[in-house]
Amino acid sequence: MTDPERRRRRLTVSCTLCKRRKIRCNRETPCSNCVRSRNGTCVYENNVTAPPRRDTGLTPERAGGFGRESNASRRSEPAFPPLPTPSSSASSPAPDVAAMQRRILALESELAGVSIKQTPTQQPPMELAPALLDPFSTQKEDTVTTTTKLAGTFHVHNENTECGIGYEGGIPRSVTHKTRVFGQSHWINGIVLFLGIPKLIESHFLCETSRAVVGxxxxxxxxxxxxxxxTPAARSLPPIPDLPPKEVADTLIESYLRTVESVHRILHIPTFRRDYAALWASESPTNTVFLVQLKLVLAIGASTYDTKFSLRTSAIRWVYQAQNWLSEPAFKSRLNIQTLQISLLLLFARETTGVGEDMVWVSAGSLLRTAIHMGLNRDPSLLPTRSLFAAEMRRRLWNTILEAVVRTSLMSGGPPLLSLSDFNTAPPRNFSDEQLSDDDSTPAPDGEFTQISVAIALRATFPLRLAVAKFLNDFGAHGTYDETLRLDTELRTVYRALCHTLQGYASSSTGSTPSRFALRVVDFHMLRYQLALHVPFFGPALKVTAYAYSRTVVVENSLRLWYSVCPPSSGARGVAVVEEEEEEIGRDDLMRLAVCGSGFYCTVAIQANLLIAVELRTQVMEAASLSPPTLRPDLLAVLEDSKAWVLRRIEAGETNIKGYLMLCVVTTQIDALALGLGKDEMLRLCLEAAEESEEVCFPLLEEMVAQGRDGGGDSGIPTGLGTPEGGVEDWEFMVSWVLACMCAVLPWLTSVIGFRCAV
Structure with a gap:
């Protein structure tokens, strides 16, 4: 009697959840039902327990092929067992489910341990050393903290090693001060060169009872x-037509057009002039949007109106009014070109007037996102049909927004938070402003200068300048020296091409040419990027010869940047020379902007002073001889000129006198070192210099207080000023810069002076 034929059990191909619910499974990983039910795991189990029948026709080759396929699938997808294929599911041998599940758990544990260490674009084998799995494991950082009464607490984050080249002080990567973190391009990173000196200074001649402290x-x-x-009172913040006389307003507008607008295109000049003329000719109520725009133009122009910034009070009030109008909760109605123009003007006006100038990077980020929300990052050719005027204005504004983002990133030490893949808007085309009103206009040839030519030439260097800002300030920036040298080479290449382009415009015998201001501003910007690249290695370069090139670049670029805002005087110093310099400042808009304004140009000039002071200190320390040290005359001249320059800033409305005080101390220190004086005598002279500098500055501040009490120095302009509880942001970069200056003055008190006393 033959045994009845056994009934073959079908191989389970559904996941456990679908099998339990008796629903159809699409056999994906995870399956659609598990996705809908938000099931954490979608598990497939092969529950065949009976061995395969001998008459199934399964050959050893087929069985081996299935085994190889299962192993390969398990390696590529370790979290899930391989699914059986329809052709082999009914005849394949059943794997060991328990062993497979144990293997899955082991692989998942290993995967969880290494996934957080792998970069998104590269997954190294799990058997590699942990140092290779972590891209930052070779970067050893520590934090050095210093606290002073003058500027508070600083936390300097140093990288101890870089490219195998050791440096005992480390390479500064960022600085935390109060509630902010500053990247490598911020000037404050130079403070790492002077840690430990402020307390020495305070203990010697800044005691609570000294005349210096009282002053x-x-x-x-x-x-x-x-x-x-x-600071304007709250009741005066709404935009009201409190304009200066027309003659003054005309001068301020021309001042703005020949400075900021000649480099960074924001306005359509014919349209602006037409609306401005209508404002004075019409008796109807003023358009509020244009009034806000006009006041910001006047505020920027006021910074170069004269050498004393006599319209500062009105300029600050206009900035407050524009900021108040822009902060109104009319969000959707403000998504237009005019609002973007006002936002850009407000950034420049805040810098020139000193209203939160060190926070413009935050506002620039908000402006960038507004522009992207409006589609300015997409080229107009890819959007619905627009007029030539609308398309080119969008390109121009996007180009200026890009410049604002990368410039504020460099100034604040914050990451640009922008990449070249975020936009495809083409650079502006070479149209004059008058051509934009005609849709059939043809752009001028590349070699012909128009009002947009400088912006177009500068845009060609934008990708590399953005790369420099990201290299210095992006999160986890640990740029090597080889990368620094590579970027330096590329930056010099595009700089030469830029100079060739602008010189071609300047030497043209036909048509207009770039203004002197535009050429010097472009040169100033490019030098600033070169300087920022090498400043992180400037401190190590003072002790490690491998970075000597950075020391040379920093010193020479600092000199060139300083001469841009304060050209060297010729002849001996005296009253005639000072008067001549005052007249030159009146003729040079960039020099006026650096003296009267705040923000980018002023900050870079002071940073150049700081770096030159560091170089002078190092030259003194390196002069290992019995004779007085021989210092570079041009560097000494910069320190001497900077005293007069900072004093002009105080006369123009700067309220912080510590910069002038410490520059006086610097000069005194150098003179004392040249005479070979002892430590006690040098400290006495420093104290006298500090007291004398305060006696010079105090009457200037008293005069400013008296002018404010009388209604300000704004001739013919209603001020409507009040005295609210709070004022303009109290933290200014000069406060902390003083600490760096003070540190630059006296580091030789413990080294060089001790050496000379011993001799």
Whole structure:
């Protein structure tokens, strides 16, 4: 009697959840039902327990092929067992389910341990060393903290090793001060060169009872009063037609057009002039949007109106009014070209007037996102049909927004948060402003200068300048010196091409040419990027010869940047020379902008002073001889000129006198070193220099207070100023810069002076 034929069990191909619910499974990983039910795991189990029948026709070759396929699938997808294929599911041998599940758990544990260490674009084998799995494991950082009464607490984040080249002080990568973190391009990173010196200074001649401390407190009290007087009362914030006389307004507008607008295109000049003329000719109510735009133009122009910034009070009030109007909760109605123009003008106006100038990077980020929300990052040719005017204005504004983002990133030490893949908007085309009103206009040839030519030439260097800002300030930036040298070479190449282009415009015998201001501003910007690349290695370069090239670049570029805002005087110093320099400042808009304004140009000039002071200190320390040290005359001249320059800034409305005080101390220190004086005598002379500098500055601050009490120095302009509880942001870069300057003055007190006393 033969046994009845056994009934073959079908291989389970559904996941456990679908099998339990008795629903159809699409056999994916995870399956559609598990996705809909948000099931954490979608598990497939092969529950065949009976061995395959001998008459199934399964050959050893087929069985081996299935085994190889299963192993390969398990390696590529370790979290899930391989699914059986329809052709072999009914005849394949059943794997060991328990062993497979144990293997899955082991692989998942290993995967969880290494996935957080792998970069998105590269997955190294799990058997590699942990150092290779972590791209930052070779970067050893530590934090050095210093606290002073003058500027608070600083946390300097150093990288101890770089490319195998050791440096005992480390390479500064960022600085934390109060509530902010500054990247490598921020000037404050130079403070790492002077840690430990501020306490020495305070203990020697900044005791609570000294005349120097009393003088500083008196000047600080007057400075607070001046800031309160300049801050408009809340009732005067709405935009009202409180314009200066037409003659003054005309001058301010021309000042703006020949400075900021000649490099960064924001306005359509014919349209602006037409609306401006209608404003004075019409008796109807003023358009509020244009009034806000006009006041920002006037505020920027006021910074180069004269050498004293006599319209500072009105300029600050206009900035406050524009900021208040822009902050109104009319969000959707403000998504237009005019609002973008006002936002850009407000960034420049805040820098020139000193209203939160060190926070413009935050506002620039908001402006960037607004522009992207409006589609300015997409080229107009890819959007619905627009007029030539609308398309080119969108290209121009996007180009200026890009410049604002990368420039504020460099100034603030914050990451640009932008990449070249975020936009495809083409550079502006070479149209003059008058051509934009005709849709059939043809752009001028590349070699012909128009009002947009400087912006187009500068745009060609934007990709590399953006790369420099990201290289220095992006999160986890640990740029090697080889990368620094590569970027330096590329930057010099595009710089030469840019100079060739602009010189071609300047030498043209036909048509207009770039203004002197535009050429010097472009040169200033490119030098600043070169300087920022090498400043992180400037401190190590003072002790490690491998970075000597960076030391040379920093010193020479600092000199060139300083000469851009304060050209060297010829002849001996005296009254005639000073008067000649005052007249030159009146003729040079960039020099006026650096003296009267705040922000980019002023900050870079002071940073150049700081770096030159570091170089002078190092030259003194390197002069290992019995004779007085021989210092570079051009560097000494910069320190001497910087005293007069900072004093001009105070006369123009700067309220912080510590910069002038410490520059006086610097000069005194150098003179004392040249005479070979001892430590006690040098400290006495430093104290006298500090006291004398305060005696010079105090009357200037008293005069500013008196002018504010009388209604300001704005001739013919209603001020409507009040004294609110708070004032303009109290943290200014000069406060902390003083600490760096003070540190630059006296580092030789413990080294060089000790050596000379021993000799």
């Amino acid at each position: 500083i407190q008196r000047c600080k009290s007057l400075a607070r009063t001046i800031k309160f007087q300049r």
